[in-house]
């Protein structure tokens with residue numbers, strides 16, 4: 430039996446980039462103490478739960494204080510240069526502690542481990558073990574090697590590994606919402622992106638193991654699951670006897686049927702792959718949330734072409750129109766990169782006009798950051814001057830803030846179903862939860878209802894980022 434107590438700290442861009450920091454504590458046997466901290470996307474966060482599972486099986490207990498740890502793991506992200514810089518800075522802090530406690534083991538996991546491989550051991554002398562995202566099953570062996578006085582590396586990528594049979598130790602457990610990883614890797618080769626190199630080939634997890642995980646969570650009282658993959662619409666699983674074929678629409682339906690009050694979310698949808706079948710499945714089930722994260726990256730067809738996104742402006746607009754037609758009122762969010770190689774002022778203006786066309790509920794916005802080894806780094810020059818990138822970036826942020834606020838204002842006066850997730854960060858007198866559209870809703874605590882329950886909330890007002898209301902039954 431273990432007893433986990435967790436603090437999840439969001440940096441600035443939870444979910445997408447270098448954002449998620451995770452600390453775990455558990456009380457197990459008399460094992461050595463593990464401290465694990467995660468950066469990057471939800472998939473990294475989910476992988477840390479796999480790692481915690483393997484390590485607790487080995488008898489480790491976890492701690493939230495790295496200073497008292499025997500083993501420090503840092504699960505890293507390479508998506509932008511500043512994500513890597515943040516990890517380098519954190520390693521400096523660990524170095525200070527290790528110098529006082531030379532027996533301490535420091536491991537680098539995840540995407541930076543995969544990108545830099547053994548180079549890490551040369552560059553960062555304090556690092557004892559480097560483990561790529563497909564090598565976590567090898568942890569017992571790698572830890573043995575370090576215990577024997579060696580430094581160890583396993584960064585082999587796999588075409589099959591999905592960790593399907595490992596039950597994640599839920600690290601972020603509010604007992605209400607959980608991530609379920611449905612696939613790994615990415616085959617898309619967007620020219621700016623490091624993920625295909627750090628995560629390897631795309632592979633889909635056994636559908637039955639996904640449904641079983643959702644059922645287990647539901648039985649434990651969880652009320653929301655988010656299905657995770659870099660490109661969920663290309664999920665495709667065939668049983669060994671070839672008799673069962675499951676695509677993403679089928680999988681969504683299977684998860685929706687686990688329980689009528691188990692909310693289902695998913696991320697990320699790729700504009701080239703999202704099908705009407707998926708949209709109709711969403712329309713058919715009330716418990717599939719009407720919210721789609723559909724990264725556009727740019728609103729200009731030439732830029733999309735050199736980004737190798739394989740859709741153009743018209744195609745993207747067509748997908749948005751299909752969403753509006755099949756799922757009226759569905760929320761849409763996006764990712765945007767500004768200042769990609771050779772982007773002109775007119776092309777930037779196309780991104781702004783795309784934002785006007787969709788009026789996104791929410792957006793994650795980034796300045797282009799060249800990543801070594803990617804197609805863009807090889808083929809194009811990162812030639813948009815820093816000050817121009819900055820100005821364009823500020824323009825899209827300003828426009829998005831306006832749109833986000835307008836989208837919230839539209840919801841005032843509605844009675845919405847909200848899943849209570851917690852007390853509000855600002856006041857213990859308020860509850861906080863999310864509506865179907867993934868917007869945060871804050872409302873006064875009502876003793877009759879607890880976190881984990883659904884309530885009807887009348888939306889009365891909003892701030893630029895939060896809806897505010899009161900329970901009406």
Ligand code: SAH
Nearest residue numbers: 621622659697724764765766795796797798
């Ligand atoms: N699989 C998802 C994206 C995962 S990465 C998809 O295809 O939509 C999350 C986001 O980081 C991307 O959507 C992109 O907007 C951003 N990103 C990726 N590489 C980047 C780079 N080199 N510079 C800046 N932003 C980048």
Ligand code: SF4
Nearest residue numbers: 615617618619622624
């Ligand atoms: Fe990167 Fe493109 Fe794959 Fe997303 S779809 S992870 S942006 S290569």
Ligand code: F3S
Nearest residue numbers: 469470506507508540
């Ligand atoms: Fe970062 Fe790797 Fe995710 S590069 S965004 S942690 S897949």
